[in-house]
């Protein structure tokens with residue numbers, strides 16, 4: 393059997409490792425990836441900009457991983473077409489790869505603002521190593537950077553720029569507060585306070601209408617709808633991502649909010665599977681169809697898809713798609729599941745600068761936010777995931793007294809319960 397994987401990030405690497413570990417030495421595995429080098433963590437790109445990490449320490453696997461896995465790698469090359477009838481993938485250099493089973497793990501790409509001069513030199517998005525390297529190269533000596541977007545990637549980028557020594561960093565936020573999809577007002581205020589203390593500035597309720605550039609095409613300023621023009625040497629647009637669905641869509645596969653997959657992560661195309669940020673999933677708590685957009689989910693899906701491609705049928709359990717964890721300096725913030733529900737309890741401890749919000753539905757904890765002191769977050773997450781009765785524990789949870797509570801249903805329990813010890817695959 394010949395397996396082809398497109399994409400070498402979280403989903404792709406997990407699939408390659410699973411194909412080898414469960415498929416044994418004989419299965420033929422090929423990889424096609426646009427990424428020219430070794431697989432790396434996108435989540436750590438801000439740390440590269442901040443100077444906390446080097447390129448080498450972004451790697452998610454030791455050097456030479458493809459060789460070690462016995463994978464024929466076509467790196468630095470895009471797949472440009474799928475031919476599902478012929479079971480072939482066309483590469484940009486014209487070569488074609490035959491497959492018995494194909495995994496599309498093409499991830500997602502940043503969404504632009506769609507405003508004039510967005511291509512000016514000095515305006516970036518932050519998704520690939522190449523983006524981070526370019527930002528890093530421009531950072532020394534600049535006086536002002538602007539980040540358009542008050543979501544997780546935008547704030548991580550702003551924090552990194554400040555840590556890299558950029559004197560003035562301004563974040564432009566469309567909504568009235570930061571992280572409006574992940575946090576409530578109280579937690580967002582704590583994040584704002586922490587970042588403001590570092591000297592990061594915020595402008596809320598604003599919209600970028602264009603970038604202004606000099607006649608060499610270099611960024612000069614960012615223009616807002618209210619007419620303000622903010623001088624800038626560098627700008628990062630962080631307005632979210634859209635799934636890379638084109639290959640499947642052009643081949644006639646079903647695409648909705650992402651590539652549509654069944655419970656075995658199979659697309660509507662014969663013997664073609666998909667995993668990671670390119671797919672649509674159904675959220676376990678809300679039942680909503682959403683884009684999968686988390687590293688851990690992509691990794692888990694890569695493993696499930698690979699097992700299914702090998703015929704070891706493993707239905708992928710509905711995932712918890714709202715699960716964000718970030719740290720800015722001393723402030724940790726974790727937000728999981730629903731932000732609203734029939735019963736909401738919250739507690740702010742000003743002495744410890746610590747905030748907890750718990751959302752219950754009936755007996756179940758269906759969401760929480762921890763900001764400041766985030767100890768025991770695994771317990772809260774396990775309660776949300778397992779759906780176990782938790783109302784009786786509400787005061788302990790609210791006070792953060794979770795030390796004595798047993799951890800229920802870890803991250804990989806659903807996957808591991810299907811696989812015996814021998815089949816367990818490498819962890820990130």
Ligand SMILES: Cc1cc2nc3c(=O)[nH]c(=O)nc-3n(C[C@H](O)[C@H](O)[C@H](O)COP(=O)(O)OP(=O)(O)OC[C@H]3O[C@@H](n4cnc5c(N)ncnc54)[C@H](O)[C@@H]3O)c2cc1C
Nearest residue numbers: 399400401402403426427470471498499500668669686687
């Ligand atoms: C700055 C930043 C911070 C983040 N922080 C977090 C975090 O804290 N926690 C978290 O859970 N998630 C975080 N994420 C999101 C996380 O990185 C993604 O969820 C994860 O990378 C998705 O993995 P993936 O394998 O689905 O796709 P991607 O990582 O998007 O990779 C796609 C792969 O497909 C390849 N590819 C695409 N199209 C083609 C083609 N046509 N031909 C060949 N190859 C192709 C690419 O080269 C790449 O190898 C962050 C992302 C960014 C950018």
